[in-house]
Amino acid sequence: MAAPHLAGVVALIKSIHKNWSPAAIKSAIMTTADRLDLDSKPITDDYDRTREPAGLFAIGAGQVNPQATIDPGLIYNIMxxxxxxxxxxxxxxxxxxxxxxxxxxxxxxxxxxxxEDLNYPSITVTLDPNVTKTVTRQLTNVVISGAEVYNAVVEEPKGASVVVTPNKLGFGGLGMKKKFTVEFKITDGSMSKDQESEGQLLWRSPKHEVRSPVSVTFA
Incomplete structure (x- = not known):
């Protein structure tokens, strides 16, 4: 039932933001999704009946929050x-x-x-030992009125460091764009080849939270 539900959410967003691209709509859905269920507990993976917290490749960005998608604050657009x-x-x-x-x-x-540099709302990288990898993203302000300043809050994947530059972004008018880079580096040499680790990048202002899932695969 996910497909018809998401189709309805897309129709809702499009009815309000008629000029948004498909990428902008997808970004709004992903960056406002909830990591927790309605009981404020981690979403679990029921596939093998273990009821363990679900990983990114099971839940994607999370549980869709239709109301939040209307006002995501910032979007990752792709032309x-x-x-x-x-x-x-x-x-x-x-x-x-x-x-x-x-x-x-x-x-x-x-x-x-x-x-890795496609302006997607999530970030997935493969890391080689002793090599720093940097990816670039661009955010677009979709708030009609009022300036906002966003601070980067990072939940680092286990075994890797994450540095966001700049770690503060200020937006004024509607449509203003700002680029930033995310630098990854392995910090734990014990991580095995092809092991995956998860984190998140959150851009937070007093009014909005723009969340991107982060996945690292160790080479």
């Missing part, structure tokens, strides 16, 4: 040109990308981006 950069960065041929976007594309003439 068509960004998807083209992403496809080229994945190594698709000019012919394949051209077929997908229905126009002629030359990846050599485009600033390609890695999958």
């Amino acid at each position: 068509t040109s960004n998807y083209i950069q992403y496809l080229c960065g994945l190594g698709y041929s000019d012919k394949n990308v051209s077929v997908i976007v229905d126009r002629q594309i030359k990846c050599a003439d485009i600033d390609n981006i890695s999958a």
Whole structure:
């Protein structure tokens, strides 16, 4: 039943924010989702009947909060040109990308981006020992009135450090955009190859909380 419920939430958002892109709508749904259930307890994974807290790959961003999606504060937007950069960065041929976007594309003439740098509302990286990895994200203000200042609050994945730069962002007018970087580095050499660790990045203002799930896989 998740699909029809989400379709209804999308229709609700679109009725209020008629000019929002699909990516903006998805961002609003993901960044306002709840990590806890209605009893304020961690959402559990019922698949194997253990009732253990569910991981990111089971619950995604969390439980959708329809009311919060209407006023997310900030969104991670993605334009068509960004998807083209992403496809080229994945190594698709000019012919394949051209077929997908229905126009002629030359990846050599485009600033390609890695999958990790696509402006998605969550962050997933693979970390090699002794290597620092940095990803970039851009936030867009969707609050009609009033300036807000957001502070970054990080829940670091076990075994990795996370540094957000800058760790404070100020937004004034509607549509204002601000970029930031997130730097990852392994801090625990005992983490095994292909082990996964989870955390979160929260941008918090007095009125809004914009949450991004963070996943790290150790190489």
